[in-house]
Amino acid sequence: MIGVSLSRWTMAYFAAAIVALLLSEALMVAGYGFPALPVQAPQTLVLVHLVAIGWLSLLLCGALFQFVPVLVARSLYSNTLPFPALLFLLAGLGALLIGFLQLAGTIDFAPSLLPYGAILLAIGFALVLYNLGRTLWQARPLPLQARFVAVALVCLAATVAFGAIFSFAFGTTLHSDALLAIAGQGLPLHVSAGLGGWLTFAAIGVSYRLLAMFMLAPELNGRRPQAVFRLGSAALAVAILGGLASLLCKAPVFPALLIGGALGAVALALYLADAVHLYRARKRRIIELNSRMAALALVSLAASVVLTIVLLALGRLTQQVGALVFLVAFGWLGGLGLAKLYKIVAFLTWLECYGPVLGKMATPRVQDLVVEARARRWFVVYYLAVWSATVCLLASQDLAFRLAAAAMTVATLAVAVQLVRTRLLSNVAAASRLPGSVGRPHLLICMPGPNR
Amino acid sequence: MFIQTEATADPKSLKFLPGREVLCDGPLDMTDRDAAACSPLATRLFDIAGVAAISFGPDYITVTKNDSDWQHLKPALLGAIMEHFMSGAPILLQPARALSPRSQPGSPETALLGARVTDALRLVIDPELGYNIVDLGLVYDVRTEDGITSIVMTTTTRGCPATNYLKEGAHEAASSVEGVKAVEVGLTYDPPWAPEMMSPEAKGHFGIVD
Numbered sequence: 001m002i003g004v005s006l007s008r009w010t011m012a013y014f015a016a017a018i019v020a021l022l023l024s025e026a027l028m029v030a031g032y033g034f035p036a037l038p039v040q041a042p043q044t045l046v047l048v049h050l051v052a053i054g055w056l057s058l059l060l061c062g063a064l065f066q067f068v069p070v071l072v073a074r075s076l077y078s079n080t081l082p083f084p085a086l087l088f089l090l091a092g093l094g095a096l097l098i099g100f101l102q103l104a105g106t107i108d109f110a111p112s113l114l115p116y117g118a119i120l121l122a123i124g125f126a127l128v129l130y131n132l133g134r135t136l137w138q139a140r141p142l143p144l145q146a147r148f149v150a151v152a153l154v155c156l157a158a159t160v161a162f163g164a165i166f167s168f169a170f171g172t173t174l175h176s177d178a179l180l181a182i183a184g185q186g187l188p189l190h191v192s193a194g195l196g197g198w199l200t201f202a203a204i205g206v207s208y209r210l211l212a213m214f215m216l217a218p219e220l221n222g223r224r225p226q227a228v229f230r231l232g233s234a235a236l237a238v239a240i241l242g243g244l245a246s247l248l249c250k251a252p253v254f255p256a257l258l259i260g261g262a263l264g265a266v267a268l269a270l271y272l273a274d275a276v277h278l279y280r281a282r283k284r285r286i287i288e289l290n291s292r293m294a295a296l297a298l299v300s301l302a303a304s305v306v307l308t309i310v311l312l313a314l315g316r317l318t319q320q321v322g323a324l325v326f327l328v329a330f331g332w333l334g335g336l337g338l339a340k341l342y343k344i345v346a347f348l349t350w351l352e353c354y355g356p357v358l359g360k361m362a363t364p365r366v367q368d369l370v371v372e373a374r375a376r377r378w379f380v381v382y383y384l385a386v387w388s389a390t391v392c393l394l395a396s397q398d399l400a401f402r403l404a405a406a407a408m409t410v411a412t413l414a415v416a417v418q419l420v421r422t423r424l425l426s427n428v429a430a431a432s433r434l435p436g437s438v439g440r441p442h443l444l445i446c447m448p449g450p451n452r
Numbered sequence: 453m454f455i456q457t458e459a460t461a462d463p464k465s466l467k468f469l470p471g472r473e474v475l476c477d478g479p480l481d482m483t484d485r486d487a488a489a490c491s492p493l494a495t496r497l498f499d500i501a502g503v504a505a506i507s508f509g510p511d512y513i514t515v516t517k518n519d520s521d522w523q524h525l526k527p528a529l530l531g532a533i534m535e536h537f538m539s540g541a542p543i544l545l546q547p548a549r550a551l552s553p554r555s556q557p558g559s560p561e562t563a564l565l566g567a568r569v570t571d572a573l574r575l576v577i578d579p580e581l582g583y584n585i586v587d588l589g590l591v592y593d594v595r596t597e598d599g600i601t602s603i604v605m606t607t608t609t610r611g612c613p614a615t616n617y618l619k620e621g622a623h624e625a626a627s628s629v630e631g632v633k634a635v636e637v638g639l640t641y642d643p644p645w646a647p648e649m650m651s652p653e654a655k656g657h658f659g660i661v662d
Contacts, residue, residue: 006613066613073611213580213609216647216658283647285659350579351614358576358621359628365582 005075006066006351009082011423012444013062014341016090018416020054021334025412028405035398039322042104046097051329053093053121056199057156059337061085061128063344064149067206068132071146072139077131085127092120099171112171118164125160129153144221144229148205151233155197158240162190181247188257189243195325196264197236199333204228204271207294210340211275215282215291220274228271235263261308268305272298289372293339293379300331300386323393330386330408338382338415346370346422352446353425353438361435364428371427375418382411455530458512464504465516466526468533475508475543482506486652491544493536495648500528508543545648566596569626573603576621579614583657585622589649592640594626599633601626606645615639 024047027033033044061082069076096117101107103114136142136150162182168174169183182189212219239260243253275298279291304327311317311324346369354363389404420426423443425433434440441447458467480491483505488494493513494506502520506513513533517525573591574584585591585605593604603622607615619637626635647660655661 005616070609070611070613209609216608216660283658283660285661347580348613351617355579355614355617355621358617359624359626360621362575363577365577366579367582 005069005079006348006446007062007069007076007082008079008446009086010062010066010348011345011442011446012086013058013065013082014345014419015444016086017055017059017062017337018341018412018419020050020058020093021412022409022416024050024055025405025409029402029409031398031402034322035393035396035401042100043106045100046104048325049093049096049100051334052194052199053089053096056329056333056337058086058089059341060199060202061089063206063337063340064128064132064202066344066348067209068135068146068149071143071149071206071209072136074135074139077134077138081127081131085124085131088120088124088127092117092122092124095120096167099167103170114167114171118167122160122164125156129157144225145205145209147229148208148232149202151229151236152198152202152205155193155201155236155240159190159194159198162186162193166190178248181250182244185247185253186244188253189240189247191325192236192239192243192257192260195328195333197240200328201232201236203333203336204232207336207340208274208278211278211291211294214284214343215278215287216284217278217282220278224270224274228267228274231263231267231270235260235267238263265305265309268301272302272305288343288367289370289376289379290339290343293342293383294336296379296383297332297335297339300327300335300383303387304328304332320394323390326393327386327390331383331390335383335386338412339379341419342370342375342379342415342422345419348446349423349425349441352441357436357438362432363435364432368428368432369422369425370418371421375415378411378414378418381407382415385411455533457526457530460514462516464518465514466522466529468513468515468529469511470513470533470537472511472537474511474513476510480508480544489648489650489652492541492648493533493543496532496536497529500525500532503529545643545646562596565599565601565629565631566594568629569596569601569603569632570594572625572629573622575625576618578608578618580608580612581658583654585618587651587654588645589651589654590618590645591622596632599631600636601629601632601634602636602638604638604640606640608645610641610644 027047027050033041033047037043065076065082094117095113098107099112099114099117102109102112132149132153136146136153139146142150165174165179165182165186169180174180174183208220208225211217237260239257242256242260246253246256279295304324307324307327308317311320317324346366350364350366350369357363385404385407389401389408392398392401392404420443423441425440454471456469456471458469460467482488482491482494482498485495485498488498488506491508494508497503497506497513497515502517502525503515504518505516507516515525515529570586570591573594574586576585577583578585578588578590581588588608590607591603591605593602595602603626605618605622607618612618619639623635623637626632626637647655647658650658650660
């Protein structure tokens with residue numbers, strides 16, 4: 001099948017992701033967890049997992065259900081599985097967060113919900129992996145962009161496995177020396193597999209295609225993107241598998257992380273060079289807001305690489321890792337996610353509402369579903385707030401960090417309002433909003449067809 | 453790469469021989485920028501001030517100038533031809549028969565019907581770009597015979613979620629034309645779509661500079 005259909009549950013994933021982002025930002029404004037408390041504090045773990053699973057992973061899963069089929073020009077294996085997967089992921093995240101609150105002493109009851117959270121999350125992510133994995137498997141040989149996603153899915157499995165081991169170590173009694181070794185020192189591997197492998201590698205693969213598509217730039221499949229894929233995959237293999245082997249051999253994991261990090265930095269530098277090339281070689285001189293804001297996410301990624309190197313050189317990486325992870329999560333991944341969300345919500349809503357009447361009557365354009373001028377200022381506020389918050393973290397200015405987080409929250413809320421307006425067709429001129437049999441779309445579910 | 457030049461009977465025309473195949477199905481004559489939109493090389497040559505017409509043959513390119521001086525024009529033309537062949541870009545972006553979405557030559561009635569179908573297809577917009585599929589160059593061919601219309605089209609990217617909607621939209625739009633009894637819409641990715649296939653108006657809309 002050359003054309004692919006709309007992913008029914010993608011909007012629900014996006015909605016859940018935005019709610020998680022707003023909650024996590026509100027917690028930061030309230031001074032909950034890091035930086036007021038250490039990185040390892042249970043309160044910080046609440047915050048981190050709300051961002052990593054609730055915001056970024058749900059966002060990426062929702063996007064992949066729609067865009068893996070685009071990357072491989074095949075339909076999604078199942079349009080039904082995403083819904084139970086979402087339920088398991090939300091239930092698992094809830095249980096995990098309650099488990100952390102039990103650790104923090106905020107909630108006082110036994111037994112620990114951490115293992116239950118891990119099991120529910122593992123089932124949810126297994127459904128995601130099965131669905132996307134079967135879609136990719138049927139499309140072999142995979143195009144380059146889809147291979148990035150395939151590696152990212154393997155890293156997701158690794159991340160979930162590490163997380164499950166931690167949860168069982170915290171919530172039950174482990175008797176295996178190997179599992180205890182992983183639970184004791186495997187955190188950097190969990191973070192590398194999650195942030196680097198799952199989230200960043202998938203974002204790179206999808207962005208190669210989306211940036212080219214949205215800017216009418218030539219698709220890149222040459223030596224440099226191939227090198228990004230090979231170096232990046234090697235970096236992840238060295239960091240995760242090498243680190244794991246070191247742990248099991250009771251050796252320090254730092255050398256594997258350092259070598260993996262060096263390979264990863266080269267891969268990211270090459271990826272950034274490709275991204276710059278895409279912007280320069282674009283045919284569409286006047287680009288849309290999503291492409292302009294994605295450029296700021298790429299700036300955040302470049303800043304993250306430079307910051308890592310500088311902190312490493314200064315011997316301050318361990319102390320400042322919180323600021324670095326913050327910049328990666330909110331500047332690079334979060335910024336790119338919000339920017340692309342702004343386009344994807346409009347695009348999918350248009351397809352759902354106006355696709356079925358195309359050719360029968362005049363239809364608005366995707367661009368008519370959004371008001372870029374209104375959203376632009378909030379995107380700018382968001383990025384400025386993220387960068388300011390990173391500086392505040394580096395300078396240990398907790399109060400200033402909370403103020404910056406407040407600006408992030410306001411900006412995110414404003415972008416979220418724009419997304420809801422887009423989804424409800426509120427920006428489309430009344431005369432052309434609902435022609436003929438077109439009905440107003442459901443906020444959370446895509447139901448293509450004129451007679452919804 | 454060495455490009456030879458050869459004088460022609462017309463002093464306003466000069467033949468350039470790049471020493472490699474140009475257009476095996478030639479000659480193809482282009483007398484203005486619109487006609488040259490199908491060819492990156494012709495577009496590049498029309499960018500040079502003073503070029504009035506271009507013709508591609510099997511192994512040559514003939515350039516006709518207006519009142520400009522060959523002394524100034526020739527180095528620019530040589531440079532443009534050299535740059536094109538070094539870039540590896542194709543001579544034509546699509547087979548010559550699909551250069552513009554119009555009905556095949558035939559009776560005036562058939563030609564008129566084809567033109568009306570093409571006009572009707574302008575109702576269908578590519579959602580991502582927000583412009584009609586005809587001027588975007590997504591419609592490769594429109595043929596009508598005895599009221600049966602055959603449309604060959606593409607999408608901007610393979611696997612685009614809008615593909616089926618665009619096909620059905622084209623079908624609906626063509627079916628609405630009086631005199632059309634049946635419509636067939638075929639999808640092709642050979643050649644793949646490129647922004648160069650847009651009409652000058654569409655290019656202007658997106659700020660695309662040749």
